[in-house]
Amino acid sequence: MERTLIADLSARLEAEVMIQGSVAVARQQGKMAFFDFRDRSGAVQGVVFGKPEVLEVAKELKQEYVVEVRGIVHKRPEKMVNADVQNGDIELEITGLTVINAAESMPFDLEGEFNLDTLLDNRPLTLRRTRERAIFKVQATITKAWREYLDSEGFTEFQAPKLVGGDAEGGSEVFKVDYFDGKDAFLSTSPQLYKQMMVGVFERAYTIGQMFRAERSATTRHLSEISMMDFEMGHITSYLDVIATVSGLVKHIVKRVEESCAKELTLLGVAKVLVPETIPVLTLREIQEIILKETGVDKSKEQDMEPEDERFICEYAAKNLGSDFVFVTQFPTAKRAFYTKANEENPEYSDSFDLLFRGLEMCSGAERISNHGDLVAKIASRGMDPEKFAFYLQAFKYGIPRHGGIGMGLERLTMKMCGLGNVKEASLFPRDMNRIDTLLQ
Amino acid sequence: MERTLIADLSARLEAEVMIQGSVAVARQQGKMAFFDFRDRSGAVQGVVFGKPEVLEVAKELKQEYVVEVRGIVHKRPEKMVNADVQNGDIELEITGLTVINAAESMPFDLEGEFNLDTLLDNRPLTLRRTRERAIFKVQATITKAWREYLDSEGFTEFQAPKLVGGDAEGGSEVFKVDYFDGKDAFLSTSPQLYKQMMVGVFERAYTIGQMFRAERSATTRHLSEISMMDFEMGHITSYLDVIATVSGLVKHIVKRVEESCAKELTLLGVAKVLVPETIPVLTLREIQEIILKETGVDKSKEQDMEPEDERFICEYAAKNLGSDFVFVTQFPTAKRAFYTKANEENPEYSDSFDLLFRGLEMCSGAERISNHGDLVAKIASRGMDPEKFAFYLQAFKYGIPRHGGIGMGLERLTMKMCGLGNVKEASLFPRDMNRIDTLLQ
Structure with missing residues (x-):
């Protein structure tokens, strides 16, 4: 018999069907056995009643057993209907059961509360939790929505290299790789220089991929692979x-996630994202004035925002401006990367911005320097050697459009869309100072 | 004035427009100047005639200058129409010219013939060639088509980690990374173990990303980052x-590329891909028999295929079976990775396959071992320590569906779709033993 996906069962009332899936819940009581089965399309309840040869198999089933189930789809009696869950109005009367693969007894209550280390130590198993599946469905929807929007805006996808020849950009802590014949290579901390080169090729380009940060940070916001x-x-x-493109992009992502992951967002218990027609754009100075006015704390000498300031202004914007997103502009040029364009009227300020979302920095963006001479001078003024940037500088020597862009962390966005407390929960297999899959010795 | 994309010009006949783009061709002759301009949407010809103040700017323009152009869109006289190129029926009468960014004189004829080292040494510039833009548009279309097809088949995208804790799988040459506090990490050679874990989570999962091979191979088929x-x-x-899913997938990719990149494929001069309703599936033994019959060479003792055999059988299949694709099955179990399922009736043969395309191996696939005990025994029988696989083995200990899958090299597929002679031409920024952007010292 051909397999029916669980999501399609309700269209096959009173038919005999075959499903394949995993046992999510198993409850055996005397001559009866109740199960929740799940496959990639959803979950359904099944019951064995009275069939001794089926009951014999049913009795050995434990959580996470992989099974093939034959049965007849019935409508549930009115008073048994659960409108809040998928297939809450049907039930499978099980007529045949075959074990495809057995599972050992769960070492813990899979759907219970976990501390972070247990959650991560047992990732191949804990990723099967309803909660974790919801988080990573949201994550997959974010990447899909990112591409949908930028494709529709004339962008071309490209593959950015992860192995780089030097830590040209300086500043970030980088991982060193033993390359061939005793030569060193490094792991890329950002596709920045490559995506700028791609502006000369496709005018608009995007890439999604892993980047590596050797920062000795053990916070709830840091990963060594992102x-x-x-x-x-x-x-x-x-x-x-x-900023206009980022606004359109995040609005599309939010819309897509809320449409495609409504069930998952409910399960995760997160509020609808506040995203007004126009996302507020505030200068660093304006934010400092709001903080002074609201809290009495004078931050006007600060050149950047502390995590507490980011949280504060986001709470303020949610309450007063109806937005979970806030753009922050006019950061001091000296505090931004060398390729950032200084404002023409006030060169001490840069034409850059951050996007905050629910208290956390989501992305940094800017117009970049596009004039070759200006860029070479800026590199030298930062004490770096323009010769080391010769490959990259070709893109500028031979004409490049005025351009700008952003980098956005997928795990951070997933974390805030899902209301998680730690970015590690938003990474399938998080790497940090102490962990690659399991704790490092 | 608002910018018009070059692709939209033909809808604005006799209108005054503003375009922004790069100078692809510049030809100045006395009181006239002719240009080809390109932006992300395409190319158009423009002419300056008689306007001294515009001509003054026009005279300084060189190839790759970035410009803003004002002009009036005219239909070309019948005899000047070139039906073979985009906008071959229109011309822009240039009424204003502003330089956005200058370019130095080209160091070579950008659209001419290049040797591979020159092509790669000057990648930020040579990627702007018509030919290179065509190749990487095809590449972007392949990844898009891959996702489209698998999304429609109920797969979920996931992000596979690139930093791994050990060279658990053995065999492949791996790059070592200096991780924190003197600990070692490695660069992943394949997302194999992670995608198997994801079967327990989403049942069907895919990922696209960079992988790293420290093989000392300097062939036309090898890269150290793929x-x-x-x-x-x-x-x-x-x-x-x-095999059925791979067939549907490659057919969709071919269809998509031929639809979306018709112009690019013509420019690259590649023939239409031969892809019959059913892609031929041949066993290794059957192929050896064909080789014997056709060439008299006896390969019946070989356990695998040599590159020359792959080329031979592909030529044979194109000619006799109307297919540029060939599946090869029944490879000896001993020659395949430890997680490959042996055939139940003939355990010396594996339930694995390769897909060849136009003479080159495109992908390897198989059903995997899904039984925990069998997998542990197999790991031990290969002289590896099951303890080192404890994290991965959790997915099997706690029940996993029967499963299988493939890995396909994007650069190899791009290479063969575009008719290139070297896989390095199918990588934007290829890395090999001797090169990371520029040649290593």
């Missing part, structure tokens, strides 16, 4: 064009 | 289910 979503766009007239 | 497209699917009844 999934970055980057885009870069040419022929802008200012960084505000980049 | 983009791998991997999928794994649960609840199969044999490896033939995987």
Whole structure:
């Protein structure tokens, strides 16, 4: 008999069907056995009643057994209907049961509360939890929505290299790789230089991929391997064009996730994202004034925002501006990466911005320097050697459109979309100072 | 004035427009100047005639200058129409020209012939060639088509980690990374173990990302960093289910590329892909018999195929079976990775396969061992320590569906779709033993 997906069962009332899936819940009581089965399309309840030869198999089933189930789809009596769950109005009367693969007894209550280390030590198993499946369905929807939107805006996807020849950009802590014949290579911390080169090729380009940060940070916001979503766009007239594209992009992502993952968001217990028609854009100075006015704390000498400031202004914006997103502009040029364009009227400020979401920095963006001479001078003024950037600088020597773009952390966005407390929960197999799959010795 | 994309010009006949783009061709002659401009949407010809103040700017323009152009769109006289190129029926009468960014004189004829080292040494520039833009548009279309097809088949995308804790799988040469505090990590050679774990989570899962091979191979088929497209699917009844999915997938990719990149394929001069309704499936033995019959060479003692055999059988299949694709099955179990399922009737043969395309191995696939005890025994029988696989083995200890999948090299597929002679031409920024962007010292 051909397999029916669990999501299609309700269309096959009173038919005999065959499903394949895993046992999510097993409850055996005397001459009866109740199960929840799940496959990639969803979950359904099944019951064995009175069939001794089927009951014999049913009795050995434990959680996570993989089974083939034959049965007849029945409508549940009115008073047994559960409108809140998938297939809550049907039940499978089980007529045949075959074990495809057995499972050992669960070492814990799979759907219970976990501390972070237990959750991560047992990742191949704990990823099967309803909660974890919800988180990573949201994550898959984010990447899909990212591409949908940028494809529709004329961007071309490209593959950015992860092995790089030097820590040209400086600043970030990088991992060193033993390359061939005693030569060193490094793991890329950002596709920045490559996506700028791609502006000369496709004008608008994006890439999604893993990047590596050797920072000795053990916070709830840091990972040593992250999934970055980057885009870069040419022929802008200012960084505000980049902000406009980011606004359209995050609105599309939110819409897509809320449409495609409604069930998952409910399960995760997160509120609807506040995203107004126009996302607020505040300068660093304006935020410092709001903080002074609201809390009496004077931050006007600060050149950047502390995590507590990010949380504060996001709470403020949610309450007063109806937005979970806030753009922050006019960061001091000296505090931004060398390729960031300084504002023409006030060169001490950069044409850059951050996007905050629910208290956390989601992305950094800017217009970049596009003039070859300006870029070479800027590299030298930062004490770096322009010769080491010769490959990258070709893109500028031979003409590049005015351009800008952003990098956005997929795990951070997933974390905040799902209301998680730690970014490690938003990474399938998180790597940090102490862990690669299991704790490092 | 608002920017018009070059692709939209033909809808604006006799209108005054503004375009932004790069100078692809510049030809100045006395009181006239002719240009080809390109932006992300395409190319158009423009002409300056008689306007001294515009001509003054026009005279300084060189190839790759970035410009803003104002002009009036005219239909070309009948005899000037070139039906073979985009906008071959229109011309822009240039009324204003502004330089956005200058370019130095080209160091070579950008659209001319290149040797491989020159092509790669100057990648930020040579990627702007018509030919290179065509290759990487095809590549972007392949990844898009891969996702489209697998999304429609109920697969979920996931992010596979690139940093791994050990060279558990053995065999492949791996790059070592200096991790924190003197600990070692390694660069992943394949998402194999992770995608198998994901079968327990989403039943069907795929991932696209970079993988790393420290092989000392300097052939036209090898890179040290490759983009791998991997999928794994649960609840199969044999490896033939995987072959069926791969068939549907490559057919969709070919269709998509031929639809979306018709212009690019013509430019690259590649023939239409031969892909019959049913892609031929031949056993290794059958192929050896064909080789014997056709060439008199006896390969019947060989346990695998040599590159020359792959080329031979592909030529044979194109000519006699109307297919540029060939599946090869029944490889000896001993020659395949430890997680490969042996055939139940003939355990010396594995339930695995390769897919060849135009003379080159494109992907390897198989049903995997899904029984925990069998897998542990197999690991031990290969002289490896099951303890080192404890994390991965959790997925099997706690029940996993029968499953199988494939890994396919994006650069190899791009190479063969585009008719290239070297896989390095199918990588934007290829890495090999001797090169990371530029040649290593």
